Amino acid sequence: MNAIDATREITVAVVRGKEQPFRIEQARIRGPRSDEVLVRIVATGLCHTDLIVRDQYYPVPLPIVLGHEGAGVIEAIGPEVKGLAVGDHVVLAYGACGHCKPCSSGHGAYCVDFYAQNFGGAAADGSNALQDADGAPLHDHFFAQSSFATYALARENNAVKVPDDAPLELLGPLGCGIQTGAGAVINSMKVTPGSSFAVYGAGAVGLSAVMAARVAGAAIIIAVDVVPSRLALARELGATHVIDSRTQDIVAAVQQISPGGVDYALESTGRADVLEQGVTALAKLGVIGVVGASKMGTQASFDVNNLLMGGRSIRGVVEGDSVPQVFIPQLVQLYLQGRFPFDRLVTFYPLAQINQAAEDSRRGITLKPILRIGG
Template sequence: MKTTAAILNHANTELEVTDVDVDDLRPHEVLVRMVGVGICHTDLGVIAAPAPGQTPIVLGHEGSGVVERIGAGVTLLSVGDPVVLSYAHCGECDHCTADLPQHCRAFVPLNLVGARTDGSTPLHRDGTPVLGAWFGQSSWAQHAVVAENNAIRVDDDIPLDILGPLGCGIQTGAGAVLNTLDPEPGSTIAIFAMGSVGLSALLAAIVAGCDTIIAVDVSDARLDTASDLGATHAINSATTDPVARIQEITGGLGVNYSVDCIGFSDVVRAALECLQTPGVCATVGFQGMPNDVTVDQGHLLFGRTLVGVVEGDAIPGAFVPRMIELHREGRFPFDRLITTFDFADINTALDAVHRGDVTKAVLTFPTP
C-alpha cells in the first residue's frame, strides 16, 4: 500500500511530504493509521545533524492512532483498537523481562537508528529505502508500521489526537517525578527548564502532593505558564542565581528533589547544588554525546544523588493509562501544553517549535 509521509532528505532542510510504499507486515507488527503525533526535541536533533547514512528518514515518535492491520502472530491488539505508541523494546532481554524496558539491551538500535535491527525498513520511495522505524514507529506519516509491544491500547473517551506525547515527552517529565523520584506529599522540588518535559514534571509534582514547586527558566513567558499551571515559585536564572534563591525560598535548607530537563552543564550543577542533604536530582535533559558535566564530588559525598532517567523510567503499558486516568480525574491537564497543526503543515509547526511559540506541537491527520 501507499501512504503519505514527511521525509527528511538532508540536514536542516524542509521535510518533503510525499507518498511512500509500505511493505507487508512482518509477524508481530501492526499497521497504525495515525490520528495525532507530537514533535519532540529528539526529532529536532536528527533534523539538525543526522548520522551518516541516516537519511532519507521519516521521524516522529509520539504517535497515536488506530490499528488498521495486524501481522501473523499478533495477540495483544486487534483491528480497530485505539493506541498510543511509545519507545521500542525487545521484550526478551534481561532488562525487559525484569520490567526495565527503558533499559532494553537493544534500546539504541531499536530506537535511535531508524531501521529495524536487521537493517531493513518498511518504507520505500520509488524502490529506494526510506528509514521508517525511528523509535519503532516513524509516525510523521499517515500510517506507521509498529511492533505490537510498542503500542498501548487506550480507551476512547479522551480525544485520541492529543494522546501521542504521552508516549515520550510528557511521559519523560511526569515519569521522572512519579516513577524515579516518587516524592512524599509535602516535599519540596525544583524543576529546571519549562518546556513540555519540565511542565509535565511540574504537573506530576502537583499530583504527588509536593508543597513547594519551584520553576526555573530563562524565559519569563515560560515561567508565567509554569505559574499558571501551579508552580509556587518562579525563578528567571538569566537574572537571578537559582541556587541562592532556592536556598532563600526553603529557609536555607534546599529542596528535597530537583529535575534537570535540558542537560546543560551549568543547569545540571545548579539542579544538584540546590538540593538539601540528602536529596535527589533526576536529569532527563539530553544535549547529545559527549556532553561533559563537571560537578563538585563533595555534593555527592555528603548525601546528594544525581540519577539519569530514560523515558521517565516508565513501563508505557502501565504508565500511559495511569496518566490518562489522572487526566480523566482532572489532576493532570497535559492538554493545556498542546497546540495542534494539520499534518500537511508540518514545516510550519517545526518553525513554531524552533521559535518557541508553542510548548508541545501535535500534528493531526484528517479522518479518512
C-alpha cells in the same frame, strides 16, 4: 505476495539531509508481519528529540522518517499479535526488545538494544518498511514507529491501547515527552508528599513534571525558565514558585525558597551549566534526574565532595522509567479526571506545516506541537 506484505501508498515527512527541512513526500509502506500492527495515524507529537536527530546530534541514518509520539487506530495486525485487535485506539511508545535483563525486570527504557531499537533506522533484521516514490528505501522504525506519516508500523509491545472515548488526537505526546516528565517524578525519583521539587526548564517535559509533582503531593514546586509566559503557565499548572534565571541566581533563589536546597530536581534543558547549578541546589540526600538531551560528548562538572558529603545523587532518566502499558493509561485517567491537564501545553498543526511547528517549538512559541494527520 501475502496479504500482510501488500503495500499501500502513504504520505510522510522525510529528513534527507543534516539540518534540512522536513519534506512532505509520497511513499509506500508494507503490511504488518510477526508481532507488528499497522496504525492509521490520527495525530503525532513533535518532540525535541525529532529535531536534534534531524540536526544529527545523534548519528541516525538518512534519509529517514521521524516521529515518535504517534496515536491512531489499528488497521491490520501481524499473525503473532495476541492482545490487540483491528479498530483499537493506541498510543505508540518507545521500542524495546522485551527479553533482555532490563526489559524482563520492567525497565524497558534501559533495554540493552535501546539505541538500535529506536535510533537504528531499520528493523532488527536491517530491513525497511518504507519506500519512497522512486522505490528507494527510506530509513524508518524510529522509536519503533516513524509516525510522521499517515500510516506507521509498530510492535505489539510498544502500542498501548487507550479508551475509545479519550481524545485520541491529543494523546500521542503521552508516548514520549509527557511520559518522560511525569514519569521522572512519579516512577524514577518517586517524589513524596510534603517534599520540595524544582524543575529546570519549563517546556513540555518540565511542565509535565510540575503537574506530576502536584499529583504526587510535593509541598514546594519550583519552575525555572527564561520565558515569562512559561513561568506564568507553570504557576497555573501547580508550581508554587517560579524563578526567572535571566534575572535571578538559580542556586541562591532555590535555596531561599527551600532552605538547604530541594529534595528532588529535574534537569530538562540539556545544558551542562544548568545541571551543575541544579546539583549545587540540592538538599542533603537530594536527587536530580537528567532528561535533557545534549550533543554527544557534552561534559558537566561538579564538586565530588558536594555529592559525597551530602549523600546527593544524579541519575539519568529515559522515558520516565515507564512501563507504557501501565503508565500511559494512568496518565489518561488523570487527564480525564482533570488532574493532569496536559492539553494546556498543546498547539495543533497540519502535517503540511511541520516545518513551521518545528520553528515555533525552537523559538519557544509553542510548547508541544501536535501534527494532525488523519481523521
